[in-house]
Amino acid sequence: MTATALVRRPGAFATAGVLRTVDHKDIGIMYVLLGIAFLAIGGLEALLLRVQLATPGEQVLDPSTYDQLFTMHGITMIFLVAIPMLIGFANYVVPLQIGAEDVAFPRLNALSFWLTLFGGVLLYLSFVAGGAPDAGWFAYAPLTEPAHAVGTGMDWYIFGLAVSGAGSIIGAINLAVTILLMRCPGMVMGRAPMFTWMVLITSILIIGAYPMLTSALVMLLVDRQLGGRFFDPAGGGNATLWQHLFWSFGHPEVYIVVLPAFGMISEIVPVFSGKPLFGYRFVAASGIAIGFLSFGVWAHHMFAVGLGDAENAFFSGTSMLIAVPTGVKIFNWLATMWRGRIRLAMPMVFAIGFIATFVIGGLTGVSLAVVPIDLYTTDSYYVVGHLHYVLFGGTMMAVFAGLYYWFPKVTGRLLGHGLGLVHFWFTLIGLTLAFLPMHLLGIEGMPRRVWTYPPGMGWDWPNLVSTIGSFLIAAGAIALAANVWRSLRAGERAGDDPWDAFTLEWSTPSPPPSQNFDTIPRVRGPRPLWDRKNPDRMDPQ
Amino acid sequence: MASSLEPIVVLSLVVGVIAAVIFAGVLVALIVFTVRYRDVRAGSAPQIHGHRALEIAWTGVPLLLLAIIFVLSLVTLGQIGQGATFGSLEPPLHVDVIGHQWWFEFRYAGGAVTANELHVPVGVPIELDLSSADVIHDLWVPELGAKSDVVPGQRNVMRLFTARAGTFSGECAEFCGLEHAWMRVLVVAEPRADFDRWLAAQGAPASGAAGRGLEIVGSAVCSSCHVVQGQVAGTPIGPDLTHVGSRTIIAGGVLANTADALRAWIADPQRYKPGALMPKVPLSSADLDAVVAYLRSLK
Secondary structure, three states, X not given: OOHHHHHHXXXXXXXXXXXXXXXXXXXXXXXXXXXXXXXXXXXXXXXXHHHHHOOOOOOOOOHHHHHHHHHXXXXXXXXXXXXXXXXXXXXXXXXXXXXXXXXOOXXXXXXXXXXXXXXXXXXHHHHHOOOOOOOOOOOOOOOOOOOOOOOOHXXXXXXXXXXXXXXXXXXXXXXXXXXXXXXXOOOOHHHOOHHHHHHHHHHHHHHHHHHHHHHHHHHHHHHHXXXXXXXXXXXXXXXXXXXXXXXXXXXXXXXXXXXXXHHHHHHHHHHHHOOOOOOHHHHHHHHHHHHHHHOOOHHHHOHHHOOOHHHHHHHHHHHHHOHHHHHHHHHHHHHHHOOOOEOOOHHHHHHHHHHHHHHHHHHHHHHHHOHHHHHHHOOEHHHHHXXXXXXXHHHHHHHHHHHHHHHHHHHOEOOOHHHHHHHHHHHHHHHHHHHHHHHHHHHOOOEOOOOOOOOOOOOHHHHHHHHHHHHHHHHHHHHHHHXXXXXXXHOOEOOOOOOOOOOHHHHOOOOOOOOOOOOOOOOOOOOHHHHHHOHHHOOOO | OOEOOHHHHHHHHHHHHHHHHHHHHHHHHHHHHHHHOEOOOOOOOOOOOOOHHHHHHHHHHHHHHHHHHHHXXXXXXXXXXXXXXXXXXXXXXXXXXXXXXXXXXXXXXXXXXXXXXXXXXXXXXXXXXXXXOOOOEEEEOHHHOOEEEEOOOOOEEEEEOEOOOEEEEEEEOOOOOOOHHHOEEEEEEEOXXXXXXXXXXXXXXXXXXXXXXXXXXXXXXXHOOOOEOOOEOOOOOOOOOOOHHHOOEEHHHOEEOOHHHHHHHHHOHHHHOOXXXXXXXXXXXXXXXXXXXXXXXXX
């Protein structure tokens, strides 16, 4: 079954074709659809949380339900939305960008998708099996030890994350091998598109980081089901060992879901500025630097744990360092726009929105690397604001940019500009109202992960504003859904290259044929389509 | 120094100004470039591939700024970290803090024990020895600055300070289960003489009114979890009740310590704090009144 059939005949999902497909384009689409389905679920969970927190002493949710929902919201958005969306985009786009026919291991590719889906199903089965996990996505021991978590929620957590994590590891190996071995003639790594570069680094991070999570999960399983004591201080275990293991996965994970977003922005900003990516080598190298550093910053989640001043100073320094390559990327995007010919099509609108909001998340991130400031703000709503600026203002804005950018390639039709602008402004205003007041709440002393709060603390109006913002984001999402629906039925035909773009995926029909290219492309620079369209102004070799 | 919060505020202002300048710069560039170069004539964009000196500049300058922030943060850490005196010559006051699901216990040298309420003298460094009876908690009093996790199997030490008398609201900041939200504390900072008087009174054995109330509290129904020093030799699982009548809040801050609220709490704890470890105890209305009267007499 080809991608063409999948898109033109959605009914095909009901047939066995979708179960059998090993085409990277089909699997990419399935990943993104999986991410969108869970985005709707995780978004509804967020709305329920925000309703409960809209006013002090609200009784819409009881504490048990609240804890299950905030835990599942976090798990869903990280493991079942951000990861599948980004792996989905990578799956669809990377083989096309590098001029390959498919990924290196098509059947493993299908396996990794089905494992991710199965992991998600396991996690959500917990709701009907007596209660979802309720100790946060971070699941700090010893709260997760059998003495304190008596239901089966944590066991579903262990199996769900281990299974979907296995899917991610397999997917990452597949993508890394594809990028390293299947580039078309002439495409040395120094000419690979920046999205491909970032997917390669992300894949290596997944391969390095996810086994840490799997190990921690297995240790927790031993504690819970076999009477182990890894994380139980009463039995000689260590309460903070879990945090070290979890965050040594969890912080690379932040870059795993941010680097591909950087890659998307690094594709879109040059195309819509009519210029090559400024400082290509520096943007790629800064990605590598972020990748290395990301394994050495985990304890900045643990400054208040009591590690000691020397350990805290070390991790403070490494965490601050990571701001440097991140800044290099932002400055290079701005320099790419400088003296460009800027076209404000929807992908570029979202990319500009991304830069503005992500900078806020990046700068508050630096403040959290400063130990004394972190000792005040950690575990407060300030951190909730920060992480949503990074993951929503960053990753999701970039995913939206990528969606508007590659949707015409996938479906052959453009998304509408008017509804796109409605989506953009609801999203930007919504996220500002939802997440900016959270910083203030944290500074005013509101702790995270509380199911309710007392009145008279100065927390009332920022919480109400935040709740209103969350509903604006939801309204924006509805505009996006309407846009997709309308475009699939009667959208403007895109043609092969609607954006006058630079990379190989735009040299083949939209949607591409199942073998991707009729003849294997041959490239001589980082912008093969630019070279083809501007033989008089080709990029220097 | 006014309080242990002050050095953090100063550092935050420095970092905040630097961050604001960078954000403003990026935003201005973003807007100016978008407006200035929007839809300019086709083919007019020069194909610039990069600029080595610029790359070095925007790598080097942030590195320098971060180095300055890093050094300043170490200086601040010295002002609030272990052994900090906050400019006070007084020897520190030690208090043992024990985190429980979902309330804080404070133990003073000399035997005084309180729950949910930490009294401190002004102008004296307070050294808190933090430990946990169950899971990880975290004690945070925002107006006094830093927080510290309260980790089972580990003793953390945190120093706080205030030169100003007042009542400061605090809480558990680490997710610790169902009623993490209602694990709040009050910090009462008072002049040394007032504090010493308070401490002496709290250290004395209970002198609650004898009668039906004491009889019920002394029975297994209450004493299997609560102690009233000098009157009820119970098991210390829940808050020590020796001077419960002198406290401002009960049940981790979910209710004020009034006669009506106390009565309502004992009658049905789960109504106010669902998940709390205190069960609903079947008491007749008269017995409930007697228990409340007795507890109120424990000043």
